[in-house]
Amino acid sequence: MRHRMLSRKLLFPADFQIPSRNAKQKAQKPEPELIYDAWLASRAMPGQTGSYLVPGAQRPLTLANARLALFVAQHCTLDFFKVLFRLNPLRTTLMMSLNIVRSLFPAFRGYSQALIVDELLSLIASDSFTWSRLLYPVSTELIRRAIEGCLDTFAASNENVVLGSARFFIEYKQMEQRVRLDVPTLADPTVRALLQESDLFARSFASGGFGMLSPLDFIHLFSLMTEIASHLFLIISLTRGAFQFGILFMSIFSTLLPLILPWFTCTNDQAESPTSAKEARANDRQERLRNLAYSDVYRPEIALFGLGDWILRSWSSARKIVLASEQPLYARPTSIIDQFNLMEFVFIIQNVPLLLLFQKSSASLGSLTVYRSSIQSLMYASRNLVTTARMAFQGIFLMSAYTASMKLKPRLNPKHEDALHYMTVHGGINITARNISYTYPGSSEPALRNISFSLKAGETLAIVGYNGSGKSTLARILLRIDDFDKGSLLINDVDIRRYNPAEYHSHLSAVFQGFSKFSATLKENVGLGNIDKINYRPAIETAVHLAEADTLVESLPNGLKTILETPGFESFSFAGSMNPELSQRHGLSGGEWQRVALARAFMRANEPGIDMLLFDEPTSSLDARAQNQIFDTIEKISKSPSGEPKKTVIFITHRLSTARRADKVAMMENGTISEFGTHDELVAQNGAYASLYRASV
Numbered sequence: 001m002r003h004r005m006l007s008r009k010l011l012f013p014a015d016f017q018i019p020s021r022n023a024k025q026k027a028q029k030p031e032p033e034l035i036y037d038a039w040l041a042s043r044a045m046p047g048q049t050g051s052y053l054v055p056g057a058q059r060p061l062t063l064a065n066a067r068l069a070l071f072v073a074q075h076c077t078l079d080f081f082k083v084l085f086r087l088n089p090l091r092t093t094l095m096m097s098l099n100i101v102r103s104l105f106p107a108f109r110g111y112s113q114a115l116i117v118d119e120l121l122s123l124i125a126s127d128s129f130t131w132s133r134l135l136y137p138v139s140t141e142l143i144r145r146a147i148e149g150c151l152d153t154f155a156a157s158n159e160n161v162v163l164g165s166a167r168f169f170i171e172y173k174q175m176e177q178r179v180r181l182d183v184p185t186l187a188d189p190t191v192r193a194l195l196q197e198s199d200l201f202a203r204s205f206a207s208g209g210f211g212m213l214s215p216l217d218f219i220h221l222f223s224l225m226t227e228i229a230s231h232l233f234l235i236i237s238l239t240r241g242a243f244q245f246g247i248l249f250m251s252i253f254s255t256l257l258p259l260i261l262p263w264f265t266c267t268n269d270q271a272e273s274p275t276s277a278k279e280a281r282a283n284d285r286q287e288r289l290r291n292l293a294y295s296d297v298y299r300p301e302i303a304l305f306g307l308g309d310w311i312l313r314s315w316s317s318a319r320k321i322v323l324a325s326e327q328p329l330y331a332r333p334t335s336i337i338d339q340f341n342l343m344e345f346v347f348i349i350q351n352v353p354l355l356l357l358f359q360k361s362s363a364s365l366g367s368l369t370v371y372r373s374s375i376q377s378l379m380y381a382s383r384n385l386v387t388t389a390r391m392a393f394q395g396i397f398l399m400s401a402y403t404a405s406m407k408l409k410p411r412l413n414p415k416h417e418d419a420l421h422y423m424t425v426h427g428g429i430n431i432t433a434r435n436i437s438y439t440y441p442g443s444s445e446p447a448l449r450n451i452s453f454s455l456k457a458g459e460t461l462a463i464v465g466y467n468g469s470g471k472s473t474l475a476r477i478l479l480r481i482d483d484f485d486k487g488s489l490l491i492n493d494v495d496i497r498r499y500n501p502a503e504y505h506s507h508l509s510a511v512f513q514g515f516s517k518f519s520a521t522l523k524e525n526v527g528l529g530n531i532d533k534i535n536y537r538p539a540i541e542t543a544v545h546l547a548e549a550d551t552l553v554e555s556l557p558n559g560l561k562t563i564l565e566t567p568g569f570e571s572f573s574f575a576g577s578m579n580p581e582l583s584q585r586h587g588l589s590g591g592e593w594q595r596v597a598l599a600r601a602f603m604r605a606n607e608p609g610i611d612m613l614l615f616d617e618p619t620s621s622l623d624a625r626a627q628n629q630i631f632d633t634i635e636k637i638s639k640s641p642s643g644e645p646k647k648t649v650i651f652i653t654h655r656l657s658t659a660r661r662a663d664k665v666a667m668m669e670n671g672t673i674s675e676f677g678t679h680d681e682l683v684a685q686n687g688a689y690a691s692l693y694r695a696s697v
């Protein structure tokens with residue numbers, strides 16, 4: 001139930017905004033510098049250096065954790081509340097005020113019940129029972145209950161709106177951050193844990209109101225304490241005289257009754273389910289987009305095709321529909337019996353035996369009723385207080401995870417002062433790699449060692465080599481999906497690290513070896529390659545045609561609108577899945593998926609701004625005829641009709657017959673380029689490439 005992590009210094013080189021603090025203070029107080037530090041420290045396993053609790057685990061209530069919680073409360077709670085307050089100032093103020101007002105209700109309730117009991121007692125004692133005398137206190141009680149019920153309903157629905165908008169805001173911010181972060185940042189285990197806890201924080205805003213794990217529990221804590229204080233005051237003043245054991249016993253029994261009764265009644269706890277087809281579709285869509293944003297599988301393509309904004313926009317509109325459709329239990333229309341709270345009337349009836357039993361007592365029976373109801377409320381409130389305090393304690397650390405995660409910066413982004421705009425050159429891009437080395441985090445062996453080569457703009461390069469020799473790793477570095485440890489990489493004579501990755505990506509198109517299979521329609525799977533044209537059918541049809549996938553589209557039940565079955569995508573289930581339109585999915589073969597991925601790359605490959613096309617084993621699942629056609633297409637796209645090069649092309653292949661088509665060939669062995677030159681030159685060298693080539697033909 002735990003795992004080890006690397007030190008913060010190693011993981012976060014100046015990624016967080018450090019709150020200013022003078023040196024003297026630092027020397028006096030060994031307290032965390034950053035919210036991130038406090039969050040990480042709270043996850044430390046006591047007495048076990050370097051070991052951390054799993055994400056989401058309840059923090060033990062230790063003195064050290066209490067100090068950390070205080071630090072977080074001091075440094076981010078107020079700012080966080082300010083942000084939430086600005087979302088809905090009026091409603092939030094109303095929510096806080098109503099909570100305080102509602103905490104005083106139980107005391108009023110007890111007083112009103114006492115009036116009824118006293119009236120009943122005096123009626124029985126007078127030997128002339130008339131209903132009319134009871135009418136006044138009973139109707140007053142009914143009116144009080146009606147007002148209390150209305151206020152409760154209003155407060156609950158208001159609270160729902162406040163929590164709903166807070167939840168949307170938090171989720172939006174998280175999505176925004178997710179689509180912004182790059183592969184190296186997300187590969188970090190500490191970042192993953194941080195984001196996981198931040199997710200938990202967002203989920204704590206789920207409808208259900210107070211009592212859920214949420215920083216808003218602090219408001220609840222305050223109102224609970226007010227309530228407890230008022231009950232304590234009542235009980236102490238009422239039991240000042242002789243202690244009545246019988247009353248105490250009956251009080252406890254009637255207190256336990258409402259806790260036992262729900263076990264015998266049916267709950268109306270239905271899972272939130274979207275009802276209309278529109279809501280079901282929105283639910284489907286928001287889950288798919290969330291999966292896109294959160295899954296590492298899609299990360300490279302999201303970065304390369306600049307899909308972040310589009311995902312965020314689309315998720316946001318679908319999410320709004322889903323949130324609007326979610327009706328929390330307490331916001332649903334309730335029956336008049338519910339409004340008047342039948343259970344509490346049962347307890348008023350239960351007061352009758354009490355009344356008869358203590359008729360001769362010197363204390364007023366009304367006072368005894370107040371006493372009983374105070375005991376009961378005290379028990380409820382105390383139990384709630386413990387639960388809520390525990391949740392608030394955990395909630396504060398989850399809030400720190402959220403706050404710290406918002407300050408994460410994508411590691412591939414250049415510093416502001418180093419950043420340069422992408423430099424365009426004629427005919428594609430030129431590449432100069434010098435002694436590039438790279439070791440994956442956690443690996444002992446480098447995946448790339450001293451890679452050096454250069455490629456002129458418009459040239460075609462084939463990268464070949466044995467399995468695991470580093471071809472895909474080199475491709476990811478050239479595409480600026482991953483960084484490298486040593487050496488330099490110049491793109492159009494500029495250090496690649498000075499380009500903003502998003503801007504650089506807007507000049508590239510690629511098919512990755514492990515390309516994404518989106519759980520979406522064929523049209524979307526292709527259209528995502530050029531998000532601006534996702535709804536432009538002619539562009540999609542052209543891309544499909546270039547990938548030789550026309551026959552595939554014709555064979556599918558709904559053509560381009562067919563939803564493709566994605567293996568391993570089972571992250572959600574919802575009522576809408578009963579809708580045949582949504583549930584009808586179609587599987588594809590490996591070669592068919594490869595054509596879809598090629599069509600996606602061709603969606604943008606043809607655009608004038610695209611300077612480099614990179615294909616990592618684009619035709620590995622295609623037959624020889626299809627393979628040749630695809631390479632003809634790539635050649636057509638990358639050259640003008642007169643044969644002048646327009647785009648640089650790099651492809652990785654295990655089929656050496658296709659490597660002949662390239663201007664240059666890079667033979668990779670054990671993480672390095674062992675041979676580099678034209679096909680003919682390498683064959684003439686009679687080295688590793690020549691023997692691999694001879695073996696493959």
Ligand SMILES: Nc1ncnc2c1ncn2[C@@H]1O[C@H](COP(=O)(O)OP(=O)(O)OP(=O)(O)O)[C@@H](O)[C@H]1O
Pocket residue numbers: 440441443447465466467468469470471472473474513
């Ligand atoms: N995410 C990763 N974490 C750690 N090591 C990795 C990771 N990805 C790849 N490697 C390792 O890096 C080395 C190079 O892998 P790479 O995928 O670049 O090889 P390749 O030449 O493309 O192989 P193939 O021909 O099988 O596709 C391999 O030893 C591989 O195990």
